Structures are given as C-alpha cells and as structure tokens.
Amino acid sequence: MKSPTPECLLSVRNLTHCFSGKTPQVNGVSFDINAGEFVSIIGPNGSGKSTVLRLIISELQPASGEIVIQGKSLRSMKPQERARSVAFLTQHDNADLRLTVSEYVALGRIPWQVEYSRAEHEKIITDAINDVGIAHLKAVSLGKLSGGERQRAGFARVLAQQPALLLLDEPTNHLDPLARHQLLSLIKHKNMTTLAVLHDLELIQPFSDRVLMMNQGEMVCRGTPAQVLDSAWLEQVFGMQSLHVTHPTSGKTLRIFEALPSEMK
Ligand SMILES: Nc1ncnc2c1ncn2[C@@H]1O[C@H](COP(=O)(O)OP(=O)(O)OP(=O)(O)O)[C@@H](O)[C@H]1O
Structure with a gap:
C-alpha cells in the first residue's frame, strides 16, 4: 500500500529581508516543513536564523517571498488566526515580571478564548505547567524565577497555546543539561511541528x-542530521569537525564536535 503523502504545514519560498544596506540578511531562503516534523536551523552568529523566525511570526515584513501555513498565506491571516497557527518561544518576550507563572502561561490561551470553557482552559494550563516540571512554582511571579525556571515557563506557555507550528529560538539557553533533553523530548513526543x-x-x-x-543569510545545506553534520559545510561554515565514536553499550554512532586546529590559532 502506498504511504500517504506527508502534509506540508509550512512552506517558505524565496524569502528575502534587508535591515539596512544592500546586502540582505536573509537571502532567497526556501524550505518546507511537514506536519509532525522537528526541523532545526543551525548557523553561526549573525547568519540570519532568528530573522527567518521573526519573518514567520510577522514581526518583520519580508522584502520579497511567500510564507504559507496550512495552505494559507501568512499575509492574509488575521492576528488571531496567526496566533492559533504559530507559537514563538524566544529569550526576549518582554513579559511583565509581576505575572505569576499561571498567569503567564494563560497568555498562551488568548487565541482560543471563546472556544473553550474556563475549566478546559485551566486544565490545559495546569497540564502544561506540570509537563515542564514547575508545578511548585505556579503561584510565583516571573521576576522571582531563575533563568532556567523562566525558560520552562516559556515552554509551558507555548505548549498551552496548542499551535499548528512551534518556533523555538535557542530554547535551551539557561537550561541544565538534563532539562535540555527533557524539554526537547517533551516537544518531540507531543509530535508538535517544530522549527528550532x-x-x-x-x-x-x-x-x-x-x-x-x-x-550569511543563505540556506547552504539541508538534509538529515547525518547528512548535514557530516558534510563539508560543517568545517566551512562553523570551523568545526564532527568525529564519530561508538557508544560502548548501545553500539550507536555518536558525534562529537571539535574546533578545527586552524581556527584555534
Ligand atoms: N534590528 C536589526 N537592525 C539591523 N540589523 C539587524 C537587526 N537584527 C538583526 N540584524 C542583523 O541581521 C543579521 C542576522 O541576524 P540574526 O539575529 O537573524 O542572526 P542569527 O543567525 O540568529 O544570530 P545569533 O546566532 O547570533 O543569534 C546580523 O548581521 C544582525 O546584525
């Protein structure tokens, strides 16, 4: 039997953005994301990654190009429809630090306000807070949280938003090593379509x-993690090399990364 064609959830075509000067900071970028996929964007500082995300959430307007979410052009969407389609987790969300964790996570429910009962909203908020492991902090204000606790609260807010597409900008900042794995696993297991x-x-x-x-504003390489991390682009773009080691018990191939000696002079 033929397997069903995957549903294309996000389509980005020839996206270009120029903050200033003649050189675009995002230049002719195109890619698709299918429903349920977790797609990562990597690149050195200043390569245009965050700008792509800011264009997708309409914080910036592209000089040219098209962004289509679930078959609909982003340009034609009203703010509420956009907020139901896309959630964005970034370091700099300017939230009011007097809000408690529960109040902050409840902001994620605003796009859905009239469709759900109060009890349904509360359950979704409580579940999201529990899922990210900060139930004990739900009545604490954001200003009293550590960086990692605040980041967990941000994860809870975007989970509560129940978007079609989740955008994460450096989501693991401030998180300890175990929390990084736990929170990304949580997103993976929920099968949320994610661009991180x-x-x-x-x-x-x-x-x-x-x-x-x-x-430098362009999409230079794409593929599975193995294809991209083992490509010559890793050395060319990052000045890093990927080394393979075998896990002693599972036998899995693991990659470790090392700076090229020529970059360390
Ligand atoms: N508001 C702005 N005005 C002018 N230039 C900007 C603005 N925001 C970003 N840029 C420039 O656009 C380029 C891409 O920035 P962007 O933040 O997208 O990079 P990035 O790949 O996310 O970098 P990083 O890994 O450092 O977060 C950079 O050269 C940056 O200086």
Missing part, C-alpha cells in the same frame, strides 16, 4: 528529523 534554532550541535542528532544550515 539550536546552537548546541550535540542536540541536533537526537531531536531533529531534518536540519537546515544557514550562512
């Missing part, structure tokens, strides 16, 4: 279905 900017190359293989690599 990740700096930590060690996290790419375990969580990504596909990887997009950017350099």
Whole structure:
C-alpha cells in the first residue's frame, strides 16, 4: 500500500529581508516543513536564523517571498488566526515580571478564548505547567524565577497555546543539561511541528528529523542530521569537525564536535 503523502504545514519560498544596506540578511531562503516534523536551523552568529523566525511570526515584513501555513498565506491571516497557527518561544518576550507563572502561561490561551470553557482552559494550563516540571512554582511571579525556571515557563506557555507550528529560538539557553533533553523530548513526543534554532550541535542528532544550515543569510545545506553534520559545510561554515565514536553499550554512532586546529590559532 502506498504511504500517504506527508502534509506540508509550512512552506517558505524565496524569502528575502534587508535591515539596512544592500546586502540582505536573509537571502532567497526556501524550505518546507511537514506536519509532525522537528526541523532545526543551525548557523553561526549573525547568519540570519532568528530573522527567518521573526519573518514567520510577522514581526518583520519580508522584502520579497511567500510564507504559507496550512495552505494559507501568512499575509492574509488575521492576528488571531496567526496566533492559533504559530507559537514563538524566544529569550526576549518582554513579559511583565509581576505575572505569576499561571498567569503567564494563560497568555498562551488568548487565541482560543471563546472556544473553550474556563475549566478546559485551566486544565490545559495546569497540564502544561506540570509537563515542564514547575508545578511548585505556579503561584510565583516571573521576576522571582531563575533563568532556567523562566525558560520552562516559556515552554509551558507555548505548549498551552496548542499551535499548528512551534518556533523555538535557542530554547535551551539557561537550561541544565538534563532539562535540555527533557524539554526537547517533551516537544518531540507531543509530535508538535517544530522549527528550532539550536546552537548546541550535540542536540541536533537526537531531536531533529531534518536540519537546515544557514550562512550569511543563505540556506547552504539541508538534509538529515547525518547528512548535514557530516558534510563539508560543517568545517566551512562553523570551523568545526564532527568525529564519530561508538557508544560502548548501545553500539550507536555518536558525534562529537571539535574546533578545527586552524581556527584555534
Ligand atoms: N534590528 C536589526 N537592525 C539591523 N540589523 C539587524 C537587526 N537584527 C538583526 N540584524 C542583523 O541581521 C543579521 C542576522 O541576524 P540574526 O539575529 O537573524 O542572526 P542569527 O543567525 O540568529 O544570530 P545569533 O546566532 O547570533 O543569534 C546580523 O548581521 C544582525 O546584525
């Protein structure tokens, strides 16, 4: 039997953005994400990763190009429809630090306000807070949280939003090593369609279905984690090399990353 064609959830075509000057900071970027996929964007500082995400949430307007979510052009969507379609987790969300964790996570429910009863909203909020392991902090204000606790609260907010597409911009900042794995596993197990900017190359293989690599505003390489992390682009773009080691018990191939000696002079 033929397997069903995967549903294309996000389609980005020829996206270009220029903050200033003649050189675009995002230049002719195109990619698709299918429903349920976890796709990572990697690239050095300033390569345009966050700008791509900010274009997808309409915080920035592209100079040219098209963004289509669930078959509908982003440009034609009203703000509420956009908020139901896309959730964005970033370091800089300017939330009011006097809000308690519960109040902050409840912001994720605003796009769905009239469709659900109060009890349904509360259950979704409580479940999201429990899922990220901060139930004991639900009545604490954001200003009194550590960086990692605040980041967990951010995860809870985007989970509560129940978006079609989840955008994560460096979501593992502030998280301890176990929490990084736990929270990305949580997103994976919920099968949320996700586009994540990740700096930590060690996290790419375990969580990504596909990887997009950017350099100087362009998408230079794409493929499975193995295809991208073992490509010559890793050395060319990052100045890093990927070494393979075998896990002593599972026999799995693991990658470790090392700076090229020529980059360390
Ligand atoms: N508001 C702005 N005004 C002018 N230039 C900007 C602005 N925001 C970003 N840029 C420039 O656009 C380029 C891409 O920035 P972007 O934040 O997308 O990079 P990034 O790949 O996410 O980097 P990082 O890994 O450091 O977060 C950079 O050269 C940056 O200086």
